[in-house]
Amino acid sequence: MSTHPGTEITMHADDAPQPPKRKRRPSKDAPSLSSDRIIAAALDLIDTQGVDNFSMRNLAKLLGVYPMAIYWYVPNRNALVARVTAHVLADLVPEDPSADWQDDLRTLLHRFRAIIRAHPNVAPLIGAQLVSNASVDLMMIEWVLQVLRRSGLNEADIPAAYTATIGAMTGFVTQEFAAVPQDDKTGWADEMKQIAQSADPEQFPLAAALMPKLLNRSFILRWDNGSAVPLDDGFDFFVESFIAGLARRAGH
Amino acid sequence: MSTHPGTEITMHADDAPQPPKRKRRPSKDAPSLSSDRIIAAALDLIDTQGVDNFSMRNLAKLLGVYPMAIYWYVPNRNALVARVTAHVLADLVPEDPSADWQDDLRTLLHRFRAIIRAHPNVAPLIGAQLVSNASVDLMMIEWVLQVLRRSGLNEADIPAAYTATIGAMTGFVTQEFAAVPQDDKTGWADEMKQIAQSADPEQFPLAAALMPKLLNRSFILRWDNGSAVPLDDGFDFFVESFIAGLARRAGH
């Protein structure tokens, strides 16, 4: 739960004075604010209101404080959002590497998806923000590199394979849980259904035939996102294809 | 270039009255605004300023018009952004299917990347907005389904394979071109470099050893995005792995 602030190398160490050096605050009571409280409250707001409706002012209100109070702990909104995603991803790396590198990769990708499922509104932030906490990231990076080397891949291919793996881990899930505009959900769903059922079987034979399996159960042809309708089959197929392809390229 | 408005089924037909039915505007001169002009100007702004700095008010200024004038053509900012991404993706589907389904898939994924490379600031919008123009999408969907059937996959696997394919197409590239916070770019780069070179070889042996190949050339360990530093090798490895995995699952 806790991110052990202070023991971790905080990326982007933002020149804002980090609060507790040593036994500070000899005064009466603890400060009302802290990095941890702010991050927890921010995550709470993002989880419940979505990232668009998350504002420094609302966060301040939730914390019972004036907006600018937050800025003593965090340099700006972007940095705060980065810390929230780092917090969410803190427990990503599996503890125990197994005997089978393919199982390890599978586990990592599924763990990532499970985390985002618990905090879907964070999904759109992952792309830009998977850079926030270097210590966590270095562990994860090393973990992935080790798995890839055990796969038997050519050593020279490991950097490319690493990037491919991270892309596979984050890409699908980010899309799956991407926010769906909630302006007029039902109108949108209705139009999508209508287009789907009026898909000309002459022009689009396969799409028309498979529509019952695709409608609101696959990318593009949906109006709910992964929170409401998880794309389990698609994700599994994606993961297994990627791993199988890696295995083939590694000579298995 | 032109999206032929009126000939396409516009998804989310938003009840705003769509302008030209028949020979309208018998009056003096053409209206100063049009859907096409607005979309083109919006794309221009997004390309140059980024999506964060893109506002209805700036767009109005660029068009030489009051902000609310735009609202006669577009119901709101989100819808406008959706149309922009649809416009950008209009030419995604390749014209000529080849003899080899693997080549076709490769072509599609590379075309997608080329489009996003030309408009990288649109990348973060793709996830939520690959839903905007149903006619384009149906063509693309049918195209993908046809390719997958030619692969020899089990018919029952095609829906999952379809979602996996779209996820593969959009996921990696969306991450590759995700915006990098430009608050203090150089400071960020410096810290990243420092963490990289001080990576403990005891704790992170592979990461430390491969760091020269990884630093700013792979996910997470970078400060530039795909516009400045394209991840060509990673992308190729990803695409080839996915296709190889598909082939294996199809029994090749």
Add this chain to the structure above:
DNA sequence: ACCTGAACACCGTTCAAGT
């Protein structure tokens, strides 16, 4: 039909000030 113009309810952030 197409656009203006003012107004409302918000933003993130700077800056000076309190304690």
Add this chain to the structure above:
DNA sequence: ACCTGAACACCGTTCAAGT
């Protein structure tokens, strides 16, 4: 060190009005 309070320069969008 930690937070208040006012102010600045923005937002998207509603609503009434002009032509």
